[in-house]
Amino acid sequence: MLRRWAVSETFSDFYRPLDDEHRKETLRLLKSKDQNREIKGINRALAGRRNYVESIPRKAHWCLANLPVTQDQFSALRTINDPGWVSHSGGTRKLVDAAINLRNTPGTDSRVDAIMSAFKQGNVEMQGITLIGQSKKGPFTIAEGTGRLVSLYLCCVAEQSSLICQSEIEVALGITPIRWGFSKPVAPADRA
Numbered sequence: 001m002l003r004r005w006a007v008s009e010t011f012s013d014f015y016r017p018l019d020d021e022h023r024k025e026t027l028r029l030l031k032s033k034d035q036n037r038e039i040k041g042i043n044r045a046l047a048g049r050r051n052y053v054e055s056i057p058r059k060a061h062w063c064l065a066n067l068p069v070t071q072d073q074f075s076a077l078r079t080i081n082d083p084g085w086v087s088h089s090g091g092t093r094k095l096v097d098a099a100i101n102l103r104n105t106p107g108t109d110s111r112v113d114a115i116m117s118a119f120k121q122g123n124v125e126m127q128g129i130t131l132i133g134q135s136k137k138g139p140f141t142i143a144e145g146t147g148r149l150v151s152l153y154l155c156c157v158a159e160q161s162s163l164i165c166q167s168e169i170e171v172a173l174g175i176t177p178i179r180w181g182f183s184k185p186v187a188p189a190d191r192a
Contacts, residue, residue, distance in 0.1 A: 001062045001130065001172045002053070003038050005144050006030055006045035008128025015045055056143060060132065060174035067131070068168045071096075074153050076138035077131070079146055081181045084109070093181070095142065099150045099158065112147045119151035122164045126152075132174040141181050143174070 007030050009015045010023055017023040022044075029041030046053055067073055077095035079085035088098040088109065102112055118124050129145030142149060156165035 001174070002042050002046065003030055004128045004172055005053075005130055006042040006128075008125050008144065009045045009049070011125045016048065017044075055180070056132065056174065057176040057178040057180055059178075060176035062172060062174050065131075065136075065171055065173040066168040067129075067171045069152060069156050069166060071157055074149070074157055076140060077149060078139055078141045078181070080141060080143070085146060095146065095149055095153065098146075099153045102150060103154055103158070109147075112150055115147040116151045116154065119148070119155055119164075124148055124151065126169055128172070129169065130172045130174070132176060132180050134175070134177060134179060136173070136175060140173070143180075145171075 007027065010017075010026050010030070015023070015026075017026065026041050026044045029037045030045065032038060032041070074096055075094070078093045079089055079095060079098055081093065085098060086093060088101050089095075090097055090101060102108055106113065115124060126145075126148060129148060130143040131140035132143050133140040152165075152169070
């Protein structure tokens with residue numbers, strides 16, 4: 001799961017390599033099929049997100065799953081408890097609500113706008129989308145890939161405006177009895 005996540009992270013704004021060669025080397029490490037090199041690549045790609053990654057329940061059971069690209073399935077997706085996604089969704093944390101609000105207010109989130117543009121051109125890496133739920137039936141919290149799933153929903157479910165749509169996508173799915181939604185830690189100055 002972490003290797004898949006790290007591959008997608010190398011294409012993300014969250015990964016800040018020294019230069020483009022550093023990004024390419026990280027991808028080579030991740031795709032080397034050598035466990036030690038893959039671990040080095042994972043550490044490089046996820047270094048800036050360590051607290052977030054470590055918040056995921058350790059005893060989750062991981063598998064690859066196919067997520068049907070349908071209204072029903074996307075209605076079962078929730079965003080993390082992040083101020084940006086809470087705002088985008090109007091407080092519901094439902095991916096569908098966030099997607100519709102972002103579509104109706106373009107320019108609200110430049111990162112999502114960039115992902116949407118890249119998606120329409122077929123230039124988005126879909127590997128590494130990660131969902132966490134308490135059962136295989138959902139609902140699921142999106143641990144990784146919310147911007148990509150917003151784009152997929154808007155282009156392929158809500159508007160059916162893209163020629164690159166698939167009937168399902170592969171995701172990493174973590175099942176855990178622990179309810180996880182991630183909340184950003186409150187800074188000491190904010191606690192007062």
